Amino acid sequence: MESEQLWYLLPAVGVALLAFLFAGWLFAWVKKQPQENEKIREVSGLIRKGANVFLNREYKVLAIFAGVAAVLIFLFLPHPVWSGDIWSNLMMAGAYLVGTVFSAFAGKIGIAVATQANSRTAEAAQKGIRPSFLCGFRGGAVMGMAVVGASLLGVALVFWATGKVTDSNAALLGFSFGASSLALFAKAGGGIFTKTADVAADLTGKVELGIPEDDPRNPAVIADNVGDNVGDVAGMGADLFDSNVASMAAALVMGAVLGGNSVATVFVYATIGLLASIIGILTARMGKKGGPTRALNASTYVTTAIFAGLTALATWVFKFHWAIWGASAVGLVVGTIVGIVTDYFTDDSKKPVRKTAEASEIGPAFTLLSGISYALVSTLPAMIGIGVSALAAYFLCAPLGEGFALFGISMAAVGMLSIVGMIISNDAYGPIVDNARGLAEMGNLGEEVLEITDKLDSAGNTVKAVTKGFAIGAAGLTVIALLGAFLSEVNAAGARLSAMGTLPNFVPISGFDIMNPTVFFGMLVGAAIPAVFSALLMLGVNRNAMRMVAEIRRQFREIVGLKEGKAQPEYDKCIDIATTGALKELIPAGLLAIISTLAVGFIGGVHAIGGFLTGNIVSGLLLALFMSNSGGLWDNAKKYVESGHNGGKGSAAHKAAVIGDTVGDPFKDTAGPSINTQITVVSLVASLMSTIFLTVSIFK
């Protein structure tokens, strides 16, 4: 490592450590908030215990998976260990393991703070909406800071440790694969857990027995709240850790090949993004005027503006390319636009939600058809947005020289994810206030407090739409960049194999031609994978929820006095069903993604894989957008009806809207968000396996 390269690593590591300190300070602040209500303390303890039990059991299963994967990686990647150079294989396996550990840590920290912040947010609501908001938000921010700090620190360390720039690529991809393979299972497992409990609790509680949400008599109520934490907090943290690492890894792999100050640009921009997020979080505070939505959005915009300004300054000071800055600015702008469009389709003051609520008056079939249709329409603007930003980044950066075009696209993704600290803070805020609402109900804090937590909860949903736009847009750009990374890995591997005499006639590949039927074959198969992947998750939820519904019905039948509130339900049994089921159901979907990539690669070689990744990206983005948006739309349509429109609570329209919401739940919280991770995993497997696919495949 030449000393001149160190200058950008030190501030990156420094700011990453600052983020940890800041997270520690926020955590301490949260823990200092009063927690006095005995009932709330007890229930919150149950939730914390349930979440930890699930997480520990999940991590035990995943540790076996990671161990096996690490051994395989050591044996085969980046090239078979018996072909020499044992160190790069060790480095790769090590980076992979570090990736999994960091990812697990991100989940753990999130659970730790969220399960402390929920009860304190509930109690703070007794003093008013502003302190309650602050407690929920700062709880979420701990997670945000921990995740972004860990990803910047991890990438910097792996980049530094793998030494010489040209060799560091593969180990970075290994680190990223560690993060994403764990995220795949964590997101899937958490997603199945949370929706199992949510659907089963709603169905038996709200629909069959007519008792309110979060009623302590419902045996699934603790499992439901645990689910918010393990699905939305831990799963989401692992997911965004993975996206963030993947976007940096893709940019660094390409930047290292390009040389010049490309690598420096990536690190400097990422460091500034983290700094901007810290400032943004510090400014987040509800003013005397304006609701929580405004406070959340304002801090997002503050972060965005600081990022744009400081990166411009850095570009000027360090003489980076202005085109690269332009690309990252395009990423920010498009992220905002995609967010605003998403908002239109899920906002209850706009036509899609209103029309879906209206359609519910006729019957549930119309709720569903209407929601499905609007969500299908909603894919167009986002797809155009991702396409246009890739196009703009490409044309901005192509004049800089060969290879810069794809690097520009990866920097647009880095730009979009610069505010990932804010995204995670806002996203983790959601389940914390959602939990707080449940605790307030179970602790009998009264109507006024419930009203405050409801307001905070609804702000979380609204803001999520905007941040989700960034997340999906960034995932789209990242995987396009990963496709570029795959291509450069293939050519690097080909050159090496050619030099070794294994593939003497290797000609570098310039791209993947659609008219090549091997590519087309890969594309058709790749397009079906996200569909099957999400189906397996949803079938898992279905099966698991059916088990839990049976258990809840059994408890109401067998436990005397439960319905009257005179006996305690057996919360544990429900948590256990959700846990066991989730762990059982998450494996097939995760393996499908990895095994299908291997199968297509061994059959059709690198061209088939090029098509496979493309089909996977295109249909994956489409399905992810469709599922996230339809789920959000139905959720808000139900809330809109509940707030007294189209017949209001208890009407036929309400029943129809609840059915829509139940269908939408696994869409938006299990399958939809897991698809992003699935695409990343598949892309990374392809890049890592490029040498092997070049040498062993039936059709080359």
Next chain:
Amino acid sequence: MESEQLWYLLPAVGVALLAFLFAGWLFAWVKKQPQENEKIREVSGLIRKGANVFLNREYKVLAIFAGVAAVLIFLFLPHPVWSGDIWSNLMMAGAYLVGTVFSAFAGKIGIAVATQANSRTAEAAQKGIRPSFLCGFRGGAVMGMAVVGASLLGVALVFWATGKVTDSNAALLGFSFGASSLALFAKAGGGIFTKTADVAADLTGKVELGIPEDDPRNPAVIADNVGDNVGDVAGMGADLFDSNVASMAAALVMGAVLGGNSVATVFVYATIGLLASIIGILTARMGKKGGPTRALNASTYVTTAIFAGLTALATWVFKFHWAIWGASAVGLVVGTIVGIVTDYFTDDSKKPVRKTAEASEIGPAFTLLSGISYALVSTLPAMIGIGVSALAAYFLCAPLGEGFALFGISMAAVGMLSIVGMIISNDAYGPIVDNARGLAEMGNLGEEVLEITDKLDSAGNTVKAVTKGFAIGAAGLTVIALLGAFLSEVNAAGARLSAMGTLPNFVPISGFDIMNPTVFFGMLVGAAIPAVFSALLMLGVNRNAMRMVAEIRRQFREIVGLKEGKAQPEYDKCIDIATTGALKELIPAGLLAIISTLAVGFIGGVHAIGGFLTGNIVSGLLLALFMSNSGGLWDNAKKYVESGHNGGKGSAAHKAAVIGDTVGDPFKDTAGPSINTQITVVSLVASLMSTIFLTVSIFK
């Protein structure tokens, strides 16, 4: 036209005319069957009148569209009329108009016979299942023969009339575009009509009032039966006419460039396919043993075997390439496999339907999630099947020389569609027996007759699954071939423009590189189009059904004695709502497909269009498979519950299953089958506009 080329045109025209004669004979046979029941005659007259009113109004609207399109084609295609050569523009516009007229004729003939055959099939059921089956099947066969005869005749005439082989390509695509643009609107309009009426009739009749299906008191009952005819018969006829013409046109465009006996192969195989269908239809008869399903499938397999045998003979006699024969045989085999897989996901003796019926016991949300999940899984085998057959055809034919590989793919499509005559006969049989069931109920023919028509109806549904496999598989291969046709059109146009000095530096394009961001941009936008297209159709159904539900409720409220069966409902009003609504709602979806293609072409040029078509194909196939299979699955799950399982009729599971079926109806009968046509239209627009996209576009 050289005389040696005539030898294969004459038999083609001869067999096409034979098909018309055969259709005429079948029609006469159907009309000779007794029609005695006064009530049935009356209702059947109402249905016929309603269908004709809709068709005439629809064709009036479409005539305006076709007229405008013909003028635009004359002005701009194949190249601006002022740039010389007025004859090719005239020829193109003429071929286009002939295409629309033939397509309209196919719809008309189908309606004419189906609305005669329905009542006779109902009455024949009084004599037993065998004569009833024969009447329904022969009614459907009239349509099958007319459509296939018309497509072979039209393609042969246009090919002959446009004279010199090298110039004939464009006019053939114009003919195909005429067929597909009309099919797009006919399928969309018919699909909206039929589901408007079906959904509204079920919702008010079965669900609200608890009166049986096809009860004459329901004001929407006639509209519902009209819908079966205009949607399933006329729309489906236009759809398959379009697929058949497109597959032949793509093969001929490429075959003409390849020279040798390629064109002859296309015509000889298509002629043999028609002959085989005639024989297959003649053998279709229910034996004393075995039900109607067996009779229908047997005749399909007879046709397939005759086709395979006769084409092998022809290949030997005329010294065609055996590789091409292999490709068409691969098409047949894969079509069968896709059909069998489809069958697995929609058959009520298999797991997907059973599990969905079981999930209905818990609630409608589970019916939906289960059906959606299985249908998502069902896309994988079909996508693999299409991909593998393209790959196999390619590798079989690639050794024959450059260009033969894509020609092989188009011949696999021709092979799949060789049995299109049988497909249409089976498909048109469905709505005829469905109508017959309704007429038997309204004519009070008794329980025994209803049982027979139910059996015939259910056989229609089962057989549809297999033929649908062929239709979707063929559409997939055809559009891959059309992508090839687009590429050769672009290169031909480029060469011409280069010779004229307009594009002096034109370099022939060898393919479309995924790593080119213009291609990727096109791909992302193209992938969203089928989603938006199907959403617009479903929203159209939603809006229209809501209007009709309101009207039905009004009639039951205002017409005294209607519910007791003492007064007549105002059937006309419902037919009018369905008609007006369908005509209003079909336009935006159709225009979206055409305008988005033009927009992407003008922005990104031919590379963006290459990506656009690819994205469109990939996501279109995925959505079409998903929608067709989920619709079929829910339909059969409902029937399974109705036959006494999981609680049977009237149970909570039944209500949930009905909701699933209602969601599935527009999936499988409106949006799903229209997507095929949408893909074809977009591909043809791209090919026809290739010269213009090469010269005017923002990014080249």
